[in-house]
Amino acid sequence: MSYIDIQDVSRNYQKKDQSFRALDHVNLKIDRGEFICLLGPSGCGKSTLLNILAGFDKVSAGTITIGGAPVEKPTVKNVTIFQNYGLLPWRTVEKNVELGLESLSIPAEKRQQIAHKYLDLVGLKDFAQSHPAELSGGMQQRVAIARALAVDPEIIFMDEPFAALDALTRMNLQDEISAINRSQHKTIIFVTHDIDEAVVLADRIVIMTPNPGRIKTIIPVDLHGPRDRTSPDFLRIRDHVFAEFSLKPEDKTEYYI
Amino acid sequence: MKTTIHLGGALLLVLLSWQAIAWLGGWNEALFPTPSQTVYGFAEIIADGVLLKDIGTSLYRFLLGYTSSVLLAMALGLVLGWYHNIWAFLNPIAQVLRPISPVAWLPFIVLVFGIGDMPSLVIIFLAAFFPVLLSTVAAVRGIEPVYLKVAQNFGIGQPQLLTKIIFPAIFPRIATGLHLALGTAWVFLVAGEMVGTQSGLGFLIIDARNNLRADLLMTAIITIGVLGLLLDSSITLLEKRIYRRWGIPERSNA
Numbered sequence: 113m114s115y116i117d118i119q120d121v122s123r124n125y126q127k128k129d130q131s132f133r134a135l136d137h138v139n140l141k142i143d144r145g146e147f148i149c150l151l152g153p154s155g156c157g158k159s160t161l162l163n164i165l166a167g168f169d170k171v172s173a174g175t176i177t178i179g180g181a182p183v184e185k186p187t188v189k190n191v192t193i194f195q196n197y198g199l200l201p202w203r204t205v206e207k208n209v210e211l212g213l214e215s216l217s218i219p220a221e222k223r224q225q226i227a228h229k230y231l232d233l234v235g236l237k238d239f240a241q242s243h244p245a246e247l248s249g250g251m252q253q254r255v256a257i258a259r260a261l262a263v264d265p266e267i268i269f270m271d272e273p274f275a276a277l278d279a280l281t282r283m284n285l286q287d288e289i290s291a292i293n294r295s296q297h298k299t300i301i302f303v304t305h306d307i308d309e310a311v312v313l314a315d316r317i318v319i320m321t322p323n324p325g326r327i328k329t330i331i332p333v334d335l336h337g338p339r340d341r342t343s344p345d346f347l348r349i350r351d352h353v354f355a356e357f358s359l360k361p362e363d364k365t366e367y368y369i
Numbered sequence: 370m371k372t373t374i375h376l377g378g379a380l381l382l383v384l385l386s387w388q389a390i391a392w393l394g395g396w397n398e399a400l401f402p403t404p405s406q407t408v409y410g411f412a413e414i415i416a417d418g419v420l421l422k423d424i425g426t427s428l429y430r431f432l433l434g435y436t437s438s439v440l441l442a443m444a445l446g447l448v449l450g451w452y453h454n455i456w457a458f459l460n461p462i463a464q465v466l467r468p469i470s471p472v473a474w475l476p477f478i479v480l481v482f483g484i485g486d487m488p489s490l491v492i493i494f495l496a497a498f499f500p501v502l503l504s505t506v507a508a509v510r511g512i513e514p515v516y517l518k519v520a521q522n523f524g525i526g527q528p529q530l531l532t533k534i535i536f537p538a539i540f541p542r543i544a545t546g547l548h549l550a551l552g553t554a555w556v557f558l559v560a561g562e563m564v565g566t567q568s569g570l571g572f573l574i575i576d577a578r579n580n581l582r583a584d585l586l587m588t589a590i591i592t593i594g595v596l597g598l599l600l601d602s603s604i605t606l607l608e609k610r611i612y613r614r615w616g617i618p619e620r621s622n623a
C-alpha cells in the first residue's frame with residue numbers, strides 16, 4: 113500500500129442549487145519522500161484536492177488514506193504552506209516559527225533553539241526579532257517554510273506558495289525547497305500552474321484538467337540532483353508538459369526526443 | 370515645544386473670544402460668567418473640596434460603568450461573531466436599540482433600578498455597549514481565515530485559540546470601538562447624573578443652574594471637557610501598550 117492513497121475521490125460543491133463537480137473520480141498513489149506537483153489551469157481542483165489531503169475539506173465520495181489511516185482533520189504531522197504565507201503579524205519571525213511547537217509542549221528554551229535552527233536553514237536568522245510586515249514576500253514565505261519544518265512534519269502541502277513572488281526570488285525559493293525535500297526527506301505536494309516550476313521541483317507532475325476536475329496524465333520527471341533549467345533533459349520534459357496542454361505542436365517534441 | 374505653543378494659542382483664543390462674547394452679550398453676570406469669575410468659581414469649589422469629590426464620584430461611576438460594559442460587550446461580541454446563526458437573530462435587535470439615546474430609557478431605568486448611582490451607571494453602560502459589541506462582532510467575522518487554518522493545522526485549540534489567535538487578530542478593530550465608546554459614554558455621564566443623584570459633575574451642573582451660579586456651571590463644563598480629553602489620551606496610551614505587549618503592528622489590521 114502506498115503512503116498516500118487517493119481512491120476514486122470526488123468532491124461536489126453546491127453552487128446556487130446546482131451541484132458542481134470540482135473533483136471527479138481522482139485516483140493517485142504517492143510514495144513517502146516524493147515531490148508531487150499538481151499542475152493545471154485555474155479551476156481544475158488543485159486547491160480542492162490539496163485541502164482535502166490536508167484535512168481542511170472533505171470528500172463527497174471515495175477515500176483517502178495517509179500511512180494507512182483515513183484523513184479526518186488537519187494534523188501537525190502534515191503542514192500546509194499558503195500562498196499568502198499565513199504568518200501572524202503580531203508575532204516576531206522567531207515566535208511565528210515557534211507557533212507549532214507551543215502545542216507540542218516543548219519547553220521555551222528548546223523551542224527557541226529549534227526556531228533558530230530552521231531560520232538559519234532558510235537564511236533568516238538575523239531577522240528573528242523582526243515582524244513579518246518588515247520582510248519582503250520571499251522572506252515571509254521562507255519564514256512560513258521554517259515554521260512548517262520546525263514541527264518536523266511528514267508531509268508539506270504547498271498551494272501556489274511562490275505565485276506572488278518575482279521571478280528571481282521564485283527561482284531561489286524553488287531551489288531551496290527542492291534541497292529541503294532531498295535533505296529533510298519530506299513528502300511534498302505542491303500546487304502550481306507554472307510549468308517550469310513543476311519541472312524544476314517534481315518527481316512526478318500530476319496534470320489536471322477542469323470541468324470536471326480530473327487527473328489527465330502523470331509525467332515522471334527523471335532528473336536527478338539539483339536541476340539545471342537550461343539542460344537538454346530539462347527542456348525535453350518541459351516540452352512534454354507543454355505538449356500535454358496542447359501548447360506546443362507534437363512534432364517539435366519529437367525533435368528533442 | 371510646538372504643542373505647548375499650540376495649546377497656549379488655543380487657550381488664548383478661547384479666553385479672548387469668551388471675554389468678547391461676555392462683553393458683547395451684556396448679559397447678567399449670574400447668567401453668563403466672565404473668565405475671571407470662572408477662575409474664582411474654580412478656586413471656590415476646589416477650596417471647599419466639592420469639585421474634587423464630584424470628580425471622584427463621576428470617575429468612579431464612569432470607570433465602573435464603562436469597564437463592565439466593555440468587558441461584557443467584548444465577551445458577547447466574541448461569542449456572537451463566532452456563531453453567526455445566533456447573531457443573525459440578534460443583529461436586528463441591536464440595530465434598533467443602537468440609535469436610541471440611552472437617556473430616553475431614564476424613566477424606566479429609575480423605575481427598575483431606583484435612584485442613586487445606578488441610573489448613571491446604566492446609562493454609561495448602555496452608551497458604551499453597542500459600539501463595542503458591534504465592532505467586536507465585525508472584527509471576529511473579519512478574521513483572516515488563513516489564521517484559523519494555521520491554528521487548526523498546528524493543533525491550537527481553545528483556550529489558546531482565543532488568546533493566541535483571535536484576540537490579537539481582532540484587537541486593532543476592537544480598539545476603534547473602545548475609543549468611540551469611551552467618548553460616547555463620557556458624554557452620557559453628565560446626562561445620567563442630572564437625574565436621581567446628589568453628586569457628580571452632572572449634578573454639579575444642575576445644582577449650579579438651580580442656584581444661578583453660572584461661574585460654577587462653567588467650571589463644571591470645563592472640568593468635564595478636560596477630563597474627557599485626559600480619558601481619551603489615557604486610552605490611547607493603554608492601546609499603545611497593548612499593541613506593544615502583543616507585538617501587534619499598529620494600524621496593520623485596522
Ligand SMILES: Nc1ncnc2c1ncn2[C@@H]1O[C@H](COP(=O)(O)OP(=O)(O)OP(=O)(O)O)[C@@H](O)[C@H]1O
Nearest residue numbers: 125126127134153154155156157158159160161305
Ligand atoms: N468552497 C467552495 N464552494 C463552491 N465552489 C468551490 C469551492 N471551492 C472550490 N470551488 C470550485 O471548485 C472548482 C475548483 O476550485 P479549486 O480552487 O480547487 O481550483 P484550482 O485548481 O485551485 O484553481 P486556481 O488555480 O485558480 O487556484 C472551481 O470551479 C471553484 O469555483
Ligand SMILES: [Mg+2]
Nearest residue numbers: 158159160271
Ligand atoms: Mg487554487
